[in-house]
Amino acid sequence: MEHSFLRNLLQSVHKDEAESKRRRLTLYFISYVGGTIMAVMAGINYGGDNPFLVGSLALSAVIIYLNLFLSHKFPKADFSYYLAGFIVMFTINALVYTGGYNNTGLYFLYPLIFIQIIVVSFKPAMLYVSVTMALAVFMLFNQELIHAQYSEADVSRFLISMACFICVSFIAENFWHQSRREMLEENLERMRQANTDPLTKLPNRRFLEAVYFEKVTKDPADYFPLSTVVVDIDHFKVINDSYGHDVGDEVLQYFTGLMKSAVRTTDIVARTGGEEFLVIFPKATLTQAIKLAEKIRIKVEQNPFDKGDIHHPITASFGVATALTDGNINATLKHADDNLYQAKKTGRNKVV
Numbered sequence: 001m002e003h004s005f006l007r008n009l010l011q012s013v014h015k016d017e018a019e020s021k022r023r024r025l026t027l028y029f030i031s032y033v034g035g036t037i038m039a040v041m042a043g044i045n046y047g048g049d050n051p052f053l054v055g056s057l058a059l060s061a062v063i064i065y066l067n068l069f070l071s072h073k074f075p076k077a078d079f080s081y082y083l084a085g086f087i088v089m090f091t092i093n094a095l096v097y098t099g100g101y102n103n104t105g106l107y108f109l110y111p112l113i114f115i116q117i118i119v120v121s122f123k124p125a126m127l128y129v130s131v132t133m134a135l136a137v138f139m140l141f142n143q144e145l146i147h148a149q150y151s152e153a154d155v156s157r158f159l160i161s162m163a164c165f166i167c168v169s170f171i172a173e174n175f176w177h178q179s180r181r182e183m184l185e186e187n188l189e190r191m192r193q194a195n196t197d198p199l200t201k202l203p204n205r206r207f208l209e210a211v212y213f214e215k216v217t218k219d220p221a222d223y224f225p226l227s228t229v230v231v232d233i234d235h236f237k238v239i240n241d242s243y244g245h246d247v248g249d250e251v252l253q254y255f256t257g258l259m260k261s262a263v264r265t266t267d268i269v270a271r272t273g274g275e276e277f278l279v280i281f282p283k284a285t286l287t288q289a290i291k292l293a294e295k296i297r298i299k300v301e302q303n304p305f306d307k308g309d310i311h312h313p314i315t316a317s318f319g320v321a322t323a324l325t326d327g328n329i330n331a332t333l334k335h336a337d338d339n340l341y342q343a344k345k346t347g348r349n350k351v352v
């Protein structure tokens with residue numbers, strides 16, 4: 001199964017669910033827990049001597065819940081993750097500015113930075129963390145501009161430990177992504193092998209059932225009418241009996257090449273049995289599919305198998321049927337099989 005269309009199909013059913021789940025859960029965690037803490041803290045500090053703290057906590061809580069609502073409403077969109085990264089950036093810098101309760105705000109920055117790295121994902125996180133920390137550092141070295149006051153020792157300890165923490169976080173994230181990538185590659189390769197016929201390298205019956213028909217059912221508008229052509233080489237047993245099984249195998253490979261050269265890359269040529277194949281034409285009516293099958297039949301007929309002393313004409317029989325909706329794929333395959341049987345019964349080398 002070498003061409004990229006099929007590879008993409010396999011990849012589409014093999015997404016990195018673990019990574020998107022981790023991001024989503026982190027977003028929900030920071031949003032539900034963080035949003036609630038901020039709302040409660042805003043309530044506790046309400047009426048005190050730090051209205052900026054109350055305002056920033058309340059505003060953060062509102063934006064967090066709004067973002068949460070949007071992430072539930074549009075679960076596939078990425079914007080709520082990037083917005084969450086901005087909220088964290090705002091919260092971190094609001095904490096640096098206000099100092100939080102008893103100037104303990106700086107201690108909350110460690111988990112917040114890590115959460116920012118996860119939700120906005122590795123590469124954008126470099127930019128987010130750089131901007132977040134640049135703002136924080138600016139405030140820490142220009143304390144006349146902010147509400148909180150930190151001692152020089154506090155600032156040095158915080159910056160050194162934060163720098164170490166950020167380095168370790170990025171290293172850990174890098175290893176997590178690298179190991180996931182390798183694991184996914186291995187899984188994809190295993191899946192490719194399980195879905196490929198080793199002799200012809202064509203997709204096999206498993207691919208059709210577990211991947212292709214699933215995809216077809218998911219996006220029916222892109223595939224129907226879906227025409228199916230069951231193809232069976234005529235008198236293949238004679239080839240095996242006359243020249244041996246190895247030559248039979250070579251004929252199957254040769255026949256595969258002929259069929260593939262007669263169809264488009266978005267059409268499917270699969271090996272479903274010994275000398276039986278299934279060709280699928282998406283978005284093709286019955287009339288179009290009969291014409292396309294006839295084109296393959298002529299190509300096969302006009303290109304005998306030639307190797308050394310062996311010159312053997314090949315022909316094949318074709319049974320065509322078209323599914324109009326995803327509800328009748330199995331009935332269509334059965335119908336195509338019946339038509340193939342008719343083609344065999346009524347003289348072979350024909351399309352029915």
Ligand SMILES: Nc1nc2c(ncn2[C@@H]2O[C@H](COP(=O)(O)OP(=O)(O)OP(=O)(O)O)[C@@H](O)[C@H]2O)c(=O)[nH]1
Nearest residue numbers: 232233234235236237238240245246248249274275
């Ligand atoms: N070389 C080779 N032969 C295979 C393979 N799989 C199945 N066969 C052979 O394909 C032949 C199929 O024979 P039949 O089912 O009698 O059909 P046929 O001779 O093609 O006759 P019709 O289909 O009726 O035209 C058998 O001899 C199988 O052994 C394979 O992978 N390699």
